[in-house]
Amino acid sequence: MSTSSSIRVRFAPSPTGMFHVGGARSALFNWAMAAQSGGTLVLRIEDTDASRNSPEWTEGIIRALAWLGMDGGQYEGPYFQSANADKHAAAAATLREQGRAYYCDCAREDVTARTGDQHRGYDGHCRDRGLGPGPGRALRFRTPDEGQTVVVDLLRGKPTFENAALEDFVIARADGSVTFLLANAVDDMSQGITHVVRGEEHLSNAPKQQLLWEALGGAAPVWAHVPVIVNEKRQKLSKRRDKVALEDYRAEGYLAEAMRNYLMLLGWAPSDDREILPWDVMVAEFRIEDVNTSPAFFDVKKLRAINGDYIRMLPVEKFVAECLPFLEAAPFEVDMAVFNELAPLAQTRVALLSEIVPMVDFAFLPEPDFDEQSWTKAMKEPAADILAAAEDAYRDAPWNAEELKNRLEAVGAERGLKLGKTQAPVRVAVTGRTVGLPLFESLEILGRERTLERMAAARAKLTS
Known part of the structure; x- marks a missing residue:
């Protein structure tokens, strides 16, 4: 790939739904190329299909x-394709005037009746009929009868298409609107x-678009068709079947830096098997030619792990700020002074920001929100005895995590129990769950009075 500053790439999504992670990956590949070369990434919204587009999606x-x-x-736009309607119409008119396009009034069923094959492409029936514009007449591009169209692709070499096998494709519909191509x-x-860097599903369009470039007097771009993204069943990610909307991942508590990092790994890998890299390092190392052509597996577990790593790398003040939208949506009032004390503990435990509230x-609740399975698992004999002994041990204890741990260890030792077994009923009595933040640091922050009240309430519930 040339590193000339004249490189101009584009990301051209259609606003027909939530933003697909596959589109985000293509945008990032384009952005990395532009940033690396000192070139430009153009954002162009392809909004000409008014029946499917929505300002909300844009x-x-x-x-x-x-x-x-x-x-x-490196970023330019957004531009809107609909603003170029006059240019599109002028290009269609030019192609017709040059004899590179002609009007056609064939319906799909007419072609099928002539060819006997509903899957066969257009048969060129109207090529030489000399039709003019009129109702029900589309404008078709006249593909060359002979020769080949070679698509220079940075990932796939030089895919070659026989011109004779390319049907005369529609470039303007009967209503005058031009097609995507x-x-x-x-x-x-x-x-x-x-x-042009885009998904491999567009590779079949490349020879048609290249022929259009040439017919309009332009030099074809350099192409790069990146691999599709698949789920765990190796099926192409689908809006109907898979979670693919970038907005959904953001709402679930994925960090932008983690998502950006992970998407760059879908088809490409930096050197030395590294996976977590700052963006500027990725830009420096990225080469579109090194993208693998095999389908890229969208591994949600790996994305989650990477997100957890990024969360742990945040300064604690930044972690608190990232948690705020989730805390503000919680069904209880959060005392931020208390949360600031809990934040360093929680930061080591959560993989998604959305996990912060139940953590x-x-x-902040007046009493724990008991998880039924946790209660059943932890509150077996001798849970009531452990809670009673822990209450006694904690009444006059210096209230710090180390001493609270030591005293509970002593309670367990007197009963021949290890700390893990001893602390389980205490954790559930105080937090409602068997898994959570480091217990003794949590008790220190919660305070003596509330800790003892909760253990007594749980013991009463066990013995009632």
Whole structure:
């Protein structure tokens, strides 16, 4: 790949739904190329299909890209394809005037009746009929009868397409609106796009678009068709079947830095098997030619692990700030002074920011929200005896985590129990769960009075 500053790449999503993680991955690959070369990433919203587009989806795309951090000198836009309608229509007219396009009034069923095959492409029936514009007449591009179209692809070499096998495809519908193929080519040319990096599902369109570029007097871009993203069953990620919306992951508590890092690993790997890298290092190392052409597995467990690593790398003040939206949505009032004490403990435990509320709720609820399975597991004999002994041991204890641990260890030792077995009923009595923050630090923050009250209440519940 050239590293000339003249490189201009584009990300051109259609606003027809929530922003797909596959689209985000393509945007990041483009952004990395632009940042690395000193070039430009153009954001172009392909909004010409009014029946499917929504301003809500457009705003979602722009917000999602901003969340991922796309801005700065390499970023241009957003532009809207609908603003170029006059250019698209002019290009269609030029192609017809040059004899590179013709009008066709064939319906799909007409083609099937002539060919006997409903899956066969258009048979060129109207090529030489000399039809003019009129109701029900679409404009088709006249593909060459002979020769080949070679697509130079940075990942796939030089896929070669026989021109004779390419049908005369529609570039303008009967209502005059142009199709994706022509609009894309016109916009890429007018915006000076030099490299087109997109999903491999578009590879079959590349020879058609390249022919359009050439017919309109432009030099074809350099292509790079990146691999599809698949789920654990190796099926292509689907909006109907899989969680694919970037907004959903953000709402669940994934950090932008972690999501950006993970998406860059879908098809590409930095040297030395490293997985967690700062963005500037990724930009320096990324080479689109090194992207693997095999399908990339979207591993949610791995994404979650990487997110946990990023959470633990945050300064605690930043962690608190990232938790605020989740705390503000909690069904109880959070004392931020208390949360600031709990935050360093919670930061080592959560993999998603959304896990923060159930992790710390015990400190803010009037009484624990008992998990039934945790209660059943921990509150077996001799739970009541352990709680009674712990109450006695804690009444006059210096209230710090180390002493609280030592005293509970002594309670267990008197009964021939290890600390893990001894602390289980205490943890559930105080927090409502068997798993959570470090117990003794949590008790220190909760305070003597509330700790003893909760142990007494749990013991009463056991013996009633």
